Amino acid sequence: xxxxxxxxxxxxxxxxxxxxxxxxxxxxxxxxxxxxxxxxxxxxxxxxxxxxxxxxxxxxxxxxxxxxxxxxxxxxxxxxxxxxxxxxxxxxxxxxxxxxxxxxxxxxxxxxxxxxxxxxxxxxxxxxxxxxxxxxxxxxxxxxxxxxxxxxxxxxxxxxxxxxxxxxxxxxxxxxxxxxxxxxxxxxxxxxxxxxxxxxxxxxxxxxxxxxxxxxxxxxxxxxxxxxxxxxxxxxxxxxxxxxxxxxxxxxxxxxxxxxxxxxxxxxxxxxxxxxxxxxxxxxxxxxxxxxxxxxxxxxxxxxxxxxxxxxxxxxxxxxxxxxxxxxxxxxxxxxxxxxxxxxxxxxxxxxxxxxxxxxxxxxxxxxxxxxxxxxxxxxxxxxxxxxxxxxxx
Amino acid sequence: xxxxxxxxxxxxxxxxxxxxxxxxxxxxxxxxxxxxxxxxxxxxxxxxxxxxxxxxxxxxxxxxxxxxxxxxxxxxxxxxxxxxxxxxxxxxxxxxxxxxxxxxxxxxxxxxxxxxxxxxxxxxxxxxxxxxxxxxxxxxxxxxxxxxxxxxxxxxxxxxxxxxxxxxxxxxxxxxxxxxxxxxxxxxxxxxxxxxxxxxxxxxxxxxxxxxxxxxxxxxxxxxxxxxxxxxxxxxxxxxxxxxxxxxxxxxxxxxxxxxxxxxxxxxxxxxxxxxxxxxxxxxxxxxxxxxxxxxxxxxxxxxxxxxxxxxxxxxxxxxxxxxxxxxxxxxxxxxxxxxxxxxxxxxxxxxxxxxxxxxxxxxxxxxxxxxxxxxxxxxxxxxxxxxxxxxxxxxxxxxxxxxxxxxxxxxxxxxxxxxxxxxxxxxxxxxxxxxxxxxxxxxxxxxxxxxxxxxxxxxxxxxxxxxxxxxxxxxxxxxxxxxxxxxxxxxxxxxxxxxxxxxxxxxxxxxxxxxxxxxxxxxxxxxxxxxxxxxxxxxxxxxxxxxxxxxxxxxxxxxxxx
Numbered sequence: 001x002x003x004x005x006x007x008x009x010x011x012x013x014x015x016x017x018x019x020x021x022x023x024x025x026x027x028x029x030x031x032x033x034x035x036x037x038x039x040x041x042x043x044x045x046x047x048x049x050x051x052x053x054x055x056x057x058x059x060x061x062x063x064x065x066x067x068x069x070x071x072x073x074x075x076x077x078x079x080x081x082x083x084x085x086x087x088x089x090x091x092x093x094x095x096x097x098x099x100x101x102x103x104x105x106x107x108x109x110x111x112x113x114x115x116x117x118x119x120x121x122x123x124x125x126x127x128x129x130x131x132x133x134x135x136x137x138x139x140x141x142x143x144x145x146x147x148x149x150x151x152x153x154x155x156x157x158x159x160x161x162x163x164x165x166x167x168x169x170x171x172x173x174x175x176x177x178x179x180x181x182x183x184x185x186x187x188x189x190x191x192x193x194x195x196x197x198x199x200x201x202x203x204x205x206x207x208x209x210x211x212x213x214x215x216x217x218x219x220x221x222x223x224x225x226x227x228x229x230x231x232x233x234x235x236x237x238x239x240x241x242x243x244x245x246x247x248x249x250x251x252x253x254x255x256x257x258x259x260x261x262x263x264x265x266x267x268x269x270x271x272x273x274x275x276x277x278x279x280x281x282x283x284x285x286x287x288x289x290x291x292x293x294x295x296x297x298x299x300x301x302x303x304x305x306x307x308x309x310x311x312x313x314x315x316x317x318x319x320x321x322x323x324x325x326x327x328x329x330x331x332x333x334x335x336x337x338x339x340x341x342x343x344x345x346x347x348x349x350x351x352x353x354x355x356x357x358x359x360x361x362x363x364x365x366x367x368x369x370x371x372x373x374x375x376x377x378x379x380x381x382x383x384x385x386x387x388x389x390x391x392x393x394x
Numbered sequence: 395x396x397x398x399x400x401x402x403x404x405x406x407x408x409x410x411x412x413x414x415x416x417x418x419x420x421x422x423x424x425x426x427x428x429x430x431x432x433x434x435x436x437x438x439x440x441x442x443x444x445x446x447x448x449x450x451x452x453x454x455x456x457x458x459x460x461x462x463x464x465x466x467x468x469x470x471x472x473x474x475x476x477x478x479x480x481x482x483x484x485x486x487x488x489x490x491x492x493x494x495x496x497x498x499x500x501x502x503x504x505x506x507x508x509x510x511x512x513x514x515x516x517x518x519x520x521x522x523x524x525x526x527x528x529x530x531x532x533x534x535x536x537x538x539x540x541x542x543x544x545x546x547x548x549x550x551x552x553x554x555x556x557x558x559x560x561x562x563x564x565x566x567x568x569x570x571x572x573x574x575x576x577x578x579x580x581x582x583x584x585x586x587x588x589x590x591x592x593x594x595x596x597x598x599x600x601x602x603x604x605x606x607x608x609x610x611x612x613x614x615x616x617x618x619x620x621x622x623x624x625x626x627x628x629x630x631x632x633x634x635x636x637x638x639x640x641x642x643x644x645x646x647x648x649x650x651x652x653x654x655x656x657x658x659x660x661x662x663x664x665x666x667x668x669x670x671x672x673x674x675x676x677x678x679x680x681x682x683x684x685x686x687x688x689x690x691x692x693x694x695x696x697x698x699x700x701x702x703x704x705x706x707x708x709x710x711x712x713x714x715x716x717x718x719x720x721x722x723x724x725x726x727x728x729x730x731x732x733x734x735x736x737x738x739x740x741x742x743x744x745x746x747x748x749x750x751x752x753x754x755x756x757x758x759x760x761x762x763x764x765x766x767x768x769x770x771x772x773x774x775x776x777x778x779x780x781x782x783x784x785x786x787x788x789x790x791x792x793x794x795x796x797x798x799x800x801x802x803x804x805x806x807x808x809x810x811x812x813x814x815x816x817x818x819x820x821x822x823x824x825x826x827x828x829x830x831x832x833x834x835x836x837x838x839x840x841x842x843x844x845x846x847x848x849x850x851x852x853x854x855x856x857x858x859x860x861x862x863x864x865x866x867x868x869x870x871x872x873x874x875x876x877x878x879x880x881x882x883x884x885x886x887x888x889x890x891x892x893x894x895x896x897x898x899x900x901x902x903x904x905x906x907x908x909x910x911x912x913x914x915x916x917x918x919x920x921x922x923x924x925x926x927x928x929x930x931x932x933x934x935x936x937x938x939x940x941x942x943x944x945x946x947x948x949x950x951x952x953x954x955x956x957x
Contacts, residue, residue: 034900039910042919049747066899069910072642077898079646080803083436084810091898104646108437181537187628189639240539244629254917258519259730260535279726279737280916382645386454393455393630 021120024311029060031312035301036074037096039067040250043274047335050328055319061312066092071101078110078304090306094313097145097302099137099191103378105302106144112303112310114143119314121321122146124350126342132298133340137378138212145300146317149329150338151267152296152369153195153289156253156275160284162262167291169200170230176237182262184239184246184255188388192249192265194381197388199295201227201380202373211376215383224387235392242392257281269369270336273362277333287364293371298340323350332360407773408786415827416789418805419796423660425804429653437646446650450658453640453651455630460658463633466546466626467616468666470553475608477554477708478561480701482569483592494566497559500712502880502931504888505556506909507924509624511715512552514722514917516540519730521718527731535730542628549626553618555712557611558705561604567839568603572596589698590691598681601674607835610794612670613663617797620890620909633659637799638891653803660800667795716928723921742918748904748926755887755903755930761822763882766830767875773834774841775863790834793827802895809896821901824892825885832885833878840874870952873942880938884931904930 039045045065052063068074074095081090097105105111116122125133125147133147134140157165166175176183186193205211205223213219235242239261246252249265256264257280266272275281301320303313319325323346326339339354346354428434432443450456500508515521519535526532541548574596581591617634626632631639637659640652722728723742725735802824809820844867852862868875890905899906908923946952 036899039907042916045747064900067902067907067910068899070642073899075646076642076649079436079649080807081810083434084807086810086813091900100645108646240537243544244539244542244627247623247628255519257729258517258535260517260519278916279739279918282729389454394458 027311031309033312116143119318145302147340148320153294187245296372327353422801422805446654449651483589484698484702500559759886820896824896836878876938880934883934
């Protein structure tokens, strides 16, 4: 109750933005927000259900998760609605989005906003130029999507079976040669498979700065040449001789659990510990990151231009940024996803909530994960996936 | 009481069928075709162009996808047909519908659930491999592509396992219209081997009765999505899966080649069915020559026995697959090479939020099946006043022959314009397209087979049309009606693409959840959903057997009748 009182207090001295926010709250009351989010992770689904109970109690806003098997399904839906001239009352209120999907929607003018600056909890974010929350795969966010969870590329492996994993992506060639058929990666049409290639690209590109610019033919040829040489050497020793790939990292996790491969990967450093707790990974599974660091990015939520419940969606986006929500999310027994808030901007209560979180053996400390490597510009990922398909899909 | 006037009723039913079944397909195909030829105003594409086709041609692996589709779809259909024919021929003395009843459960299980189960049994770390590991002492699974293999063998196997029971039941029902025993006796008296009499004499009579179901199987095999995602090759996948992927690609311009690909998918089915018709003409000539040659064919016996063994083996595999779903849903940890879970838990059943999905599935099944039954009964009742209109009947089957991916995208655009997209109404319409034909197939034969003299007696005693329908026809046909309803439930429960496309993803059913979750990492949760998905049609079939038995408990001749 104290928090809601604190939230109301500033309204007495309302600046225009906060007056707008009280209007947003009033408008949002009673709305049901259809949150289109990838539904392949039971813990994330449970977290979203928890968010719904909280926002309903605090703001009268219900959240209904529309479980996607691929985020692009929601993008297609908005496009279909636009094709049919449905410019208001659309069926998608909020999307868990980033990277190419965000770029596509932003380019096509399919997003509502800018709205992030209007969220009261945006004050806990570091939105300075070049900060992680202000760019999405190098595309400027410009207030069109709001961050909610941190993603960082990690490998997971069974420490009872493997102990000699390489320190660089380049080292995987020798490792796979010595462990024939024990390594694979998700199909690059899946974002985790694409990330595996990107991780290698970032490590091997002669000029990493070029990756931060939109891709050109010349830049791509130059930057990707070492990658393809590496991949050609690696592929024959992959699982099933690199002829077929698991559909997603989740399928590969299952293969790790079944012992079909020795390595899996994830964008969530806590997923290994979570998998052990859930019984979907062996108790000896551990996390590992290349020495030079790994790609990291932030997951966002965006609101389509024709969303029927945009106000409700803003309220939910704001709730996701509450320090208490973020701490709950980082709790290993809940979701274990690292917070997107700037620790320096937290107040004492917020900092204490984070300090009180429990630990787990397979849960790496944030410091142990190495440096965060920047995502290449989103156009690189599209190009990389296309080129991979051209080379290896016959 | 105002009688149901024949012409009016016929007109109304035809109208509903044309508007409700044919129009959506035509309109959906048209919308898809517009996008396929460059008309997509929402993305700023106006004016006709062949650009989508150029994009389609340049998609990596397009030709391989097309080849995979043909090989798996045609191959699975031919194998299933050959096994079914061999099985029936081997059982020649009378494979009545009653003796085929044990197949009904396998028919009832949705494709997705069967595929999830098979994937576990067949995988390199699956049950079969674990038996080998136990015997041979492997400590890690072999590095072989036993599912998602590049030739599509696992997908073909899955399709055969699922289509075989359907073909066998269709054949059993067709055989009940042929005087098998007498013709077999005559043939054997002339010195022919039993299986050969069946193939030379019975089969040519049977084929016209099962031609349409075989087309449906062929069309389905060529355009299946859910089973191909779970069992089929992935790099590249079959055409239907590739088209779904392109429709859902991050780069929205991919809708253009996707629409073109959907048209190719439709053309593939049309061409395949045309080829089957062509083959029929050729085989009829060849068959006549073969027949006149007069070989007695005693050497055929072993081949037919192999087919019989094959059918039994495949059904055993299916049973193992279904069992594995249940075991996984109750396992806590079950790692390779354990034959049996190391720890059990009901936690997944307690936790999984399957209740909403179950509710949606039940509501959709109930509404679509009731609507389909009412429509089918009206259609058949209207037949009393007129000769059957074969062209109209053929149209009913159209939704089963046109690939779903060909028109669902376009249909959704139309629904959006009409403002009905993303709700129950749209999904019910979409599911009805597929439920109604199956209900019609199941109901029409028993309906027409009912002894018309009983109705004439009723009419002579002064019973009006309504009374004849309600007091005579429907009660006597309770068993086939319930069977048709159960089939309708099974079809409704299994619908994946229509529910996904037309429900804007908001209406989560057991099937959409099972396919979505099969892309997740927790096989146990998938096991919960797939078990439920399989259990629902089982329950429907069980009720379809129990209700008439109870209702007719004091009507001896209506028990165990035509089912």
